[in-house]
Amino acid sequence: MKILKKVRSELETPREERPFGSGWLSGSIGLLAGVVGLLLVIVLRNPSISSVPQLAAVHQSVLLKPFVYFVLISGFVLAALSLVLRKDKTLGGAAMVVTLLATMIGSLPTHRDLQVGGIFFGLDFFILNVLFTGALFIPIERIFAHRKDQIVFREDWREDLFYYLVSSLFVQILTFLTLAPSNFVIHSQDLNSVRAWTRELPWIVQLIAIMLLTDFAQYWLHRAFHRVPFLWGFHSVHHSARSMDWVAGARMHFLEIIILRSVTATPALIIGFDESAL
Secondary structure (H helix, E strand, O other), X not given: OHHHHHHHHXXXXXHHHOOOOOOHHHHHHHHHHHHHHHXXXXXXXXXXXXXXXXXXXXXXXXXXXHHHHHHHHHHHHHHHHHHHHOOOOHHHHHHHHHHHHHHHXXXXXXXXXXXXXXXXXXXXXXXXXXXXXXXXXXXXXXXXXXOOXXXXXXXXXXXXXXXXXXXXXOHHHHHHHHHHHHHHHHOOHHHHHHHHXXXXXXXXXXXXXXXXXXXXXXXXXXXXXXHOHXXXXXXXXXXXXXXXXXXXXXXXXXXXXXXXXXXXXXXXXXXXXXXXXX
16 A cells, blocks of 8 residues: 555645656556556457447457557656666555566466456446547646646546546446336337337437437536535535546446446437437
């Protein structure tokens, strides 16, 4: 625990105490590369239990393994650079250990892929979420900063990343619960005429209608979360962040995620819009 606290303290070093060339940036990116590499190795060794089926094309790509090698080599080089440049060796040492651990696990003999009756956890979904969303928003926040003194690893970043992780890992059950209300109604024959009429609408009209319908549902549900005390008890989690950045929006109570997604998706699903428009 002391080591983790030391790593956290190093990551949260104020900007003025980590000038360029101090080894902080190389250590931080090296640690990120090591963690990403470790998670990717776990996914590659146990895809059935750690991968979202919709990402199968990514796993089958010939570029995936070279990408993993690139991440691990980058993590090793950056960790070594941080160890050379930085007086405090915590970041460089942590990055080196995680990178070597990932390399060691990846070099183990192949084993039987774990399968647990169709259950999976979206570890690869989490990796892609963080990498692509972070790559998009972190530079924007640095270039067009509202607060010049706020750093990437700002207050409460660990809590928000935890919410991001858990909502990604439980994407299967969250999706099931989200679609449950519509699955209950969608087999009803009473709306067949409405669905037939909807399907005949031009595709672009369907797209606009879906956007208006889902936004309308989300607006009033959001108001209810603010106005109804029982619902506010869940929604207040979303407003508890003391400083804002791109990952703070992931801080949502899991019951709110289920209610919000299901109420937003249900009308569009049961009316019978074209799947591509949805």
